[in-house]
Amino acid sequence: MAPRKKQAPEPTTTSPVSMADLARELGVSMTTISRALSDHHSIGPAMKQRVLKLAKKYNYQPNRLASALRKGKSQLIGIIVPYIEGRFFPSVVHGIETAASKAGYNVIICQSNEDVAQERRNLEILLSAQVAGILVSLSRTTLDFRHFEKVRSRGLPLVFFDRIVEGDKVNAVVLDDQEGGYVSTRHLLSQGCRRIAHLAGPQHLNIYKNRRQGYLDALAEAGIPLDEALIHYSDMNQEQGIAAMRELLSLPEPPDAVFAAGDYSALGAMQEARRQGLTVPDDIAITGFSNEAFTLIAEPAMTSIDQRCEEMGQAAVRLLLEVIDADGAPFTPRQVALRPELLVRNSSLRQPEARLPAGKLVSSFTP
Amino acid sequence: MAPRKKQAPEPTTTSPVSMADLARELGVSMTTISRALSDHHSIGPAMKQRVLKLAKKYNYQPNRLASALRKGKSQLIGIIVPYIEGRFFPSVVHGIETAASKAGYNVIICQSNEDVAQERRNLEILLSAQVAGILVSLSRTTLDFRHFEKVRSRGLPLVFFDRIVEGDKVNAVVLDDQEGGYVSTRHLLSQGCRRIAHLAGPQHLNIYKNRRQGYLDALAEAGIPLDEALIHYSDMNQEQGIAAMRELLSLPEPPDAVFAAGDYSALGAMQEARRQGLTVPDDIAITGFSNEAFTLIAEPAMTSIDQRCEEMGQAAVRLLLEVIDADGAPFTPRQVALRPELLVRNSSLRQPEARLPAGKLVSSFTP
DNA sequence: TTACTTTACACAATCGATTGTGCCTATTAA
DNA sequence: TTAATAGGCACAATCGATTGTGTAAAGTAA
DSSP states (O other): OOGGGSSSOOSSOOOOOOHHHHHHHHTSOHHHHHHHHTTOTTSOHHHHHHHHHHHHHTTOOOOHHHHHHHHTOOSEEEEEESOSOTTHHHHHHHHHHHHHHHTTOEEEEEEOTTOHHHHHHHHHHHHHTTOSEEEEOOOTTOOOOTHHHHHHHTTOOEEEESSOOOSSSSEEEEEOHHHHHHHHHHHHHHTTOOSEEEEEOOTTSHHHHHHHHHHHHHHHHTTOOOOGGGEEESOOOHHHHHHHHHHHHTSSSOOSEEEESSHHHHHHHHHHHHHTTOOTTTTOEEEOSBOOGGGTTSSSOOBEEEOOHHHHHHHHHHHHHHHHHHTTSOOOOOEEEEOOEEEOOGGGOOOGGGOOOSSOOOOSOOO | OOGGGSSSOOSSOOOOOOHHHHHHHHTSOHHHHHHHHTTOTTSOHHHHHHHHHHHHHTTOOOOHHHHHHHHTOOSEEEEEESOSOTTHHHHHHHHHHHHHHHTTOEEEEEEOTTOHHHHHHHHHHHHHTTOSEEEEOOOTTOOOOTHHHHHHHTTOOEEEESSOOOSSSSEEEEEOHHHHHHHHHHHHHHTTOOSEEEEEOOTTSHHHHHHHHHHHHHHHHTTOOOOGGGEEESOOOHHHHHHHHHHHHTSSSOOSEEEESSHHHHHHHHHHHHHTTOOTTTTOEEEOSBOOGGGGTSSSOOBEEEOOHHHHHHHHHHHHHHHHHHTTSOOOOOEEEEOOEEEOOGGGOOOGGGOOOSSOOOOSOOO
């Protein structure tokens, strides 16, 4: 039972004022209050003023639950990410929350922990929370997409980001990985490198496949024949970067540059190269991918590709809001590809005069 | 108007089944459905089975809005953090989400962007969303805490973490910073260092004040007189670490160790020391604070204090759930201090035989 | 057999806001 | 002067689940 109706209310807690309270005080109906607050045309300006004033006086806060229940739509956007760790997802979430709150929405976050079953449960929860739309980055173990059918059948706006369902039937926002591979490789070519190795990731993951394709495109464009021996496949961690570099340097014709599809493997590669007495970038230029925080700390500072995390979040929200605002009207799914940004740093700059002084600031971010 | 009531429903969207639908199908009242699903004693086992079966058949998902509206409490926990960036807050949020979802709650996240006004708005929003409880880490600009009074007056469970309101009247979870400063300094003492400098942060922030106090405690315990010249105050970024080290090394009696109250300033200090030709840790040992990702990448790998981010999130949720479960009963506020963990790495290890080989793995985290 | 429980379910109010419809009073057009 | 229109507000149903109370039927004790 609501405490407010009791004769002896607990002295420690206060109930929020409702529209009914305002209506009583003003001697009008709740209809009038509701419409006055939402600036409905059928309420006179005088009454609107009175209502607004009273609402301010009592610091009236609408009960979003009641509103959402009645309207069938809340002001909540659901997010499902594999996890909230590392650099990428937190930044995307940051972008999402910022853009969403600017549009009057709040976000409710779920982690799938890379588990399809959990992803399915999260989806159910968001559905039962009556969210206005859902943003998803797929778990690694998601191979079957049927659980998203239910979302579609409810007519609930859905946008994938980063780890997406392929095809033109879904709304999606991704980084243009192929472009990233292309500009990275072109940059190395522009530095005079001709035997450019590639540390590639698992090719069943689209991001790695596309980065490799960009690499191939740039080489082809430059008329450089592909040497399969220069492409090393792994899971892209630091250890594997070390191993990869060891192999590459033992080739009869070792590379003069490395485009790694990930920063961690690039780091390992760089460490191993230096351990073997090579100078980076003079003997071997190195570029990474993802713009992890440590790329600026590394010595030399590592050239990398920024993944536009925040922009991705913003773009995802923009697209989602479009679908939400279409309000059930037929909406043709759209795929957005963000332009990656090449951050050129010392690990790939062959001209010493272009290099930045060592010990450069990490960033303006003060924790 | 609800589409489900129309004669010609849109063919593309399906409405979720409600309790009313189940009741109609079974020819019983909604009361029965509701109570059967919540295992109420007044429903017979046979009926319970029938209801459960039908609910499963139709994949019935309760409308959490309706439930929350009626019960006056949702299954949502509100979080307010300054931002979702860097290493600390995302990890805490990770811990919070994990612990909360385990307990059947979901989290709705707000960023204050270090702005009190935004923090106030976020609080209003969470209140109007009827959350079951709120977790807050204060913005830097929050000096006045009156907006939290409204939360208390509603009887809404509230727990602060990391950046807290001081005093024993609030629930709070923090890292024991004093202990962190103490163990760091003791560690340096154990390495034979005797002139230990301290890079201190703004003393109006409790975390920095406490870290400094721990440093003082350890020195006093070791019988080493305090030399104020060895304490350098700044805002703790990399640049200021460089400047600090420059000053310290120009002292008539330069230090043989540095305990920095932050990793970024420790990094700057380390870079400057090496630039001046000193060897770390042999000439000067260095420790940081926060266990930022780059501490493992740095050369030498940097000794630091782990802030127990995830544990902090978990602890905050545990405490919040206690208050929630107390359900209005008088609850004596509690303050929890987490034990920091000293991660000893090469930057402070004077005995070469104890050191880890360079090029050690960053971590098992594969992005 | 009578009286009293217990079991099993339905009725109906309720949470707080929204909205289609209806009604009355001015105002304007014819 | 009459009719038509617009303005301004109230009524009451509604969203979907929860819960105090009422009431039969079945079971138990006296």
